[in-house]
Amino acid sequence: xxxxxxxxxxxxxxxxxxxxxxxxxxxxxxxxxxxxxxxxxxxxxxxxxxxxxxxxxxxxxxxxxxxxxxxxxxxxxxxxxxxxxxxxxxxxxxxxxxxxxxx
Numbered sequence: 625x626x627x628x629x630x631x632x633x634x635x636x637x638x639x640x641x642x643x644x645x646x647x648x649x650x651x652x653x654x655x656x657x658x659x660x661x662x663x664x665x666x667x668x669x670x671x672x673x674x675x676x677x678x679x680x681x682x683x684x685x686x687x688x689x690x691x692x693x694x695x696x697x698x699x700x701x702x703x704x705x706x707x708x709x710x711x712x713x714x715x716x717x718x719x720x721x722x723x724x725x726x727x
């Protein structure tokens with residue numbers, strides 16, 4: 625999932641498990657966020673759907689990939705400043721990983 629400043633969404637690209645999606649050809653305006661504010665992001669899978677949420681709103685939805693995939697790792701890349709406050713991975717209702725910044 626890619627995020628950008630609100631005016632830069634055309635520069636976004638992402639892979640949805642089936643194909644690459646470009647902000648130049650798809651409406652990714654929901655992935656434009658306000659700099660300097662924590663943004664909650666979620667990736668959910670259910671009933672054959674993959675959903676990407678930004679601040680509790682579904683901003684992108686597509687069918688699940690045909691091949692089952694497992695999470696192998698997470699990567700974060702920032703152009704300019706950025707931080708990850710917390711991460712939680714669930715399998716169904718069970719938390720399988722939780723970590724974050726100590727406050």
